[in-house]
Amino acid sequence: MKRLICILVCISLMLSCCALYSCGEKKNPDGPVAYVLAEKGSAYSLSLAENFKLAFEEKGGNVTMETFPAGTTGFSEYFSKSIDVGADVIFLPNSIATAPDLLKSAKDLGIEVPILAGDTWESSVVLDAVHETGLEVYCITFFDEGDTTEKAGEFVTGFRKFVTENSEYYEMNGETDMVAAVSALGYDSYNVAMTAIRAAIEDKGEKVTSVDVAKALWDTDLDGITGKIIFDENGDTITNSTYIKKAKTDGTGFEFVKVQTVDNHAKKGTAPKYEEEGISIDTDNRRITVGVYEPTTGDDSAGGKQELLGIIYAHSLDNKVEIDGEEYEVVLNVSDNGSLVEYALATSTKLVEEKSLVVIGSYGSGVSIAAVDVFEEAGLPAIGASCTNADVTFGNDYYFRATIVDSFEGDVMADFALDIIDTEKE
Numbered sequence: 001m002k003r004l005i006c007i008l009v010c011i012s013l014m015l016s017c018c019a020l021y022s023c024g025e026k027k028n029p030d031g032p033v034a035y036v037l038a039e040k041g042s043a044y045s046l047s048l049a050e051n052f053k054l055a056f057e058e059k060g061g062n063v064t065m066e067t068f069p070a071g072t073t074g075f076s077e078y079f080s081k082s083i084d085v086g087a088d089v090i091f092l093p094n095s096i097a098t099a100p101d102l103l104k105s106a107k108d109l110g111i112e113v114p115i116l117a118g119d120t121w122e123s124s125v126v127l128d129a130v131h132e133t134g135l136e137v138y139c140i141t142f143f144d145e146g147d148t149t150e151k152a153g154e155f156v157t158g159f160r161k162f163v164t165e166n167s168e169y170y171e172m173n174g175e176t177d178m179v180a181a182v183s184a185l186g187y188d189s190y191n192v193a194m195t196a197i198r199a200a201i202e203d204k205g206e207k208v209t210s211v212d213v214a215k216a217l218w219d220t221d222l223d224g225i226t227g228k229i230i231f232d233e234n235g236d237t238i239t240n241s242t243y244i245k246k247a248k249t250d251g252t253g254f255e256f257v258k259v260q261t262v263d264n265h266a267k268k269g270t271a272p273k274y275e276e277e278g279i280s281i282d283t284d285n286r287r288i289t290v291g292v293y294e295p296t297t298g299d300d301s302a303g304g305k306q307e308l309l310g311i312i313y314a315h316s317l318d319n320k321v322e323i324d325g326e327e328y329e330v331v332l333n334v335s336d337n338g339s340l341v342e343y344a345l346a347t348s349t350k351l352v353e354e355k356s357l358v359v360i361g362s363y364g365s366g367v368s369i370a371a372v373d374v375f376e377e378a379g380l381p382a383i384g385a386s387c388t389n390a391d392v393t394f395g396n397d398y399y400f401r402a403t404i405v406d407s408f409e410g411d412v413m414a415d416f417a418l419d420i421i422d423t424e425k426e
Contacts, residue, residue: 035082048093051410075105097299124174131251143184186310188224211278276379291356298339344370365389
């Protein structure tokens, strides 16, 4: 019996190692190699890593994937594996908080291949780390602050003025006037919310509820600064392209590299049959509350604050609605989820109890997923500005998304990884 147990344990360990290190023969012995390092327990990191792996291998590449425990600060042993497998590119779908330690370890180990990251890395934190290491770092993003179209240009100019003239906002933005993509997404998400609120009010007047806003969101068709926003059957924005940027080695900013496009055959969605009563507006005080569910503390606070700034800026430009000839004030109610799933219940419940008509957020997929049931039970729609995990919206009739999903992002980054490998080998 002991021998049988020992054999079973060994088999289990072998299977675990294969899953962790993608051991065994390469799917394509002559194909390019990517090394992927994700964080255990992170919905965002694991989902994006798996989607990249799937797409890269489907396109003829080989992937070695590892995971590290939360709180890890030294990554030399992991990057040694990337050298052992002969990685042509490294993909790090991780939070901003881990970026400095990841890049320092990569530099210390002499990593010279391109490093790719997900949408979270467009941050001054990453620029500082790149400046210290000189590594070649690329990230996917949703907005180009160098966009010369009239609408985007007006946003960039206005946002920069907004943050530089207010010391609190300037600090929240990492003491820089950069326009992060998540700020643009926060801006668009607020405008989507206001568009839906006005459409619901036109239909229901002062009897409007949060459920009416949810219904109106399904009919949204908004030309945002990050692109056209129309929701598909899952509540996700229908798009087929996004941006790739490279961190300047002097730490002064991100430079536009290219627009990366993949096929998207999604169709416009329709509202389901809602049965919840929803949350009514405050007619006594003529007030409409827009809840903001973002991390302003914790590991994701840097990105959460930049997303929040986009929301605040949009609110500063549009904060009144009219109902039956009476002016109503639109107020923001910010609830800090602390970047932690265990805080999600309390902070999302607060937004329900304080009678939000719609919620925006959160930066971070894990905390967004953790709030799904609270919002659904209350009949309260939420618009995820930058959370990319498919589980945020899939099967959740009250959660919408103003950005791409991990499957799309993984496909885009796999395409770009192969492009850059080909370029490096020429």
